Amino acid sequence: xxxxxxxxxxxxxxxxxxxxxxxxxxxxxxxxxxxxxxxxxxxxxxxxxxxxxxxxxxxxxxxxxxxxxxxxxxxxxxxxxxxxxxxxxxxxxxxxxxxxxxxxxxxxxxxxxxxxxxxxxxxxxxxxxxxxxxxxxxxxxxxxxxxxxxxxxxxxxxxxxxxxxxxxxxxxxxxxxxxx
Amino acid sequence: xxxxxxxxxxxxxxxxxxxxxxxxxxxxxxxxxxxxxxxxxxxxxxxxxxxxxxxxxxxxxxxxxxxxxxxxxxxxxxxxxxxxxxxxxxxxxxxxxxxxxxxxxxxxxxxxxxxxxxxxxxxxxxxxxxxxxxxxxxxxxxxxxxxxxxxxxxxxxxxxxxxxxxxxxxxxxxxxxxxx
DNA sequence: CGCAGGCGTTCACGGGTCGGAAACAACCGG
DNA sequence: CCGGTTGTTTCCGACCCGTGAACGCCTGCG
Numbered sequence: 001x002x003x004x005x006x007x008x009x010x011x012x013x014x015x016x017x018x019x020x021x022x023x024x025x026x027x028x029x030x031x032x033x034x035x036x037x038x039x040x041x042x043x044x045x046x047x048x049x050x051x052x053x054x055x056x057x058x059x060x061x062x063x064x065x066x067x068x069x070x071x072x073x074x075x076x077x078x079x080x081x082x083x084x085x086x087x088x089x090x091x092x093x094x095x096x097x098x099x100x101x102x103x104x105x106x107x108x109x110x111x112x113x114x115x116x117x118x119x120x121x122x123x124x125x126x127x128x129x130x131x132x133x134x135x136x137x138x139x140x141x142x143x144x145x146x147x148x149x150x151x152x153x154x155x156x157x158x159x160x161x162x163x164x165x166x167x168x169x170x171x172x173x174x175x176x177x178x179x180x
Numbered sequence: 181x182x183x184x185x186x187x188x189x190x191x192x193x194x195x196x197x198x199x200x201x202x203x204x205x206x207x208x209x210x211x212x213x214x215x216x217x218x219x220x221x222x223x224x225x226x227x228x229x230x231x232x233x234x235x236x237x238x239x240x241x242x243x244x245x246x247x248x249x250x251x252x253x254x255x256x257x258x259x260x261x262x263x264x265x266x267x268x269x270x271x272x273x274x275x276x277x278x279x280x281x282x283x284x285x286x287x288x289x290x291x292x293x294x295x296x297x298x299x300x301x302x303x304x305x306x307x308x309x310x311x312x313x314x315x316x317x318x319x320x321x322x323x324x325x326x327x328x329x330x331x332x333x334x335x336x337x338x339x340x341x342x343x344x345x346x347x348x349x350x351x352x353x354x355x356x357x358x359x360x
Numbered sequence: 361c362g363c364a365g366g367c368g369t370t371c372a373c374g375g376g377t378c379g380g381a382a383a384c385a386a387c388c389g390g
Numbered sequence: 391c392c393g394g395t396t397g398t399t400t401c402c403g404a405c406c407c408g409t410g411a412a413c414g415c416c417t418g419c420g
Binding site: 039 | 215224231234235245286288329332334335
């Protein structure tokens with residue numbers, strides 16, 4: 001999760017949007033202005049001009065806090081880790097990219113075509129590859145209570161699963177199981 | 181829980197005691213000195229001289245965080261003793277430094293590269309050294325209910341182990357570790 | 361109505377890569 | 391001298407990811 005830099009008070013509206021979206025942000029305070037009312041652990045501020053080191057320190061602190069708060073909306077970070085509701089899974093590169101595309105349109109249909117380009121920006125392999133990755137992705141995402149629904153001849157759609165938890169045994173990959 | 185004001189670097193030892201005790205604290209930085217390595221959500225800093233309002237704002241933020249995070253944040257002191265939730269382990273030098281890096285980004289992925297530089301500031305030995313130390317670290321940390329999770333090809337990630345007590349022998353396989 | 365084909369799901373498998381773990385040797389301080 | 395720490399080598403297993411193929415469901419056409 002990236003921390004966003006926001007000028008204060010110049011970019012007041014932007015700050016509101018970020019706060020509503022639950023994104024962590026660092027306010028860059030113009031000299032003389034007071035820090036705004038806080039109460040949000042995902043917000044911090046620093047007076048400018050400031051040392052590079054100070055700024056990096058504040059950023060690191062914010063990022064760490066952001067990681068420990070429980071995102072109710074799914075968040076995919078740059079390391080292929082998908083967090084949602086206190087749970088997380090790590091996704092391999094191809095599946096992380098596909099997930100990113102689905103996440104960008106959470107609850108909406110994403111065509112196979114778009115998913116293919118997301119997963120393989122340099123050009124897709126065989127036609128079946130996407131199907132197989134969707135299968136694998138389904139198993140992984142079930143651990144964080146997300147599901148990929150099929151919309152026939154249209155594409156796929158990512159949504160939350162209300163139900164109870166899923167045991168790790170029921171989603172174990174059969175490629176591991178069949179070693180015999 | 182009251183936030184304690186600590187002069188930095190003048191009261192360095194006092195800060196260590198507070199950190200070990202898990203008390204929230206606000207460092208008052210002398211002009212020109214860099215903020216100390218953080219990674220502790222119960223610590224914040226401010227440069228002095230500072231506005232009264234700024235200081236109060238920082239205090240309020242810390243207090244709010246202390247109220248929500250007080251359930252035992254892991255603390256690593258300069259003697260290589262790691263405390264968490266009433267338990268503790270002593271870590272040898274190399275592993276203490278690696279742990280420090282992981283702790284600074286608790287819950288976030290830390291690359292092997294960064295961990296290597298943390299463990300061996302003077303230059304890393306062979307490539308496998310890190311693997312072995314991670315293995316040893318896993319066994320030690322399991323006694324204080326912390327776990328190092330692998331994020332393949334990306335790095336490692338430190339997190340709390342939710343469940344009941346863990347014996348040092350039960351370092352479980354990766355695929356079982358993903359919590360249900 | 362019945363069936364062929366489209367479409368999607370699932371399984372099996374193989375090659376390549378990466379991390380885990382044991383065993384061993386060197387080292388250090390008490 | 392001994393136990394704990396550290397580094398290396400080496401082998402094994404797990405994971406990633408593409409392919410081929412079998413199967414099932416739905417649709418539309420004859």
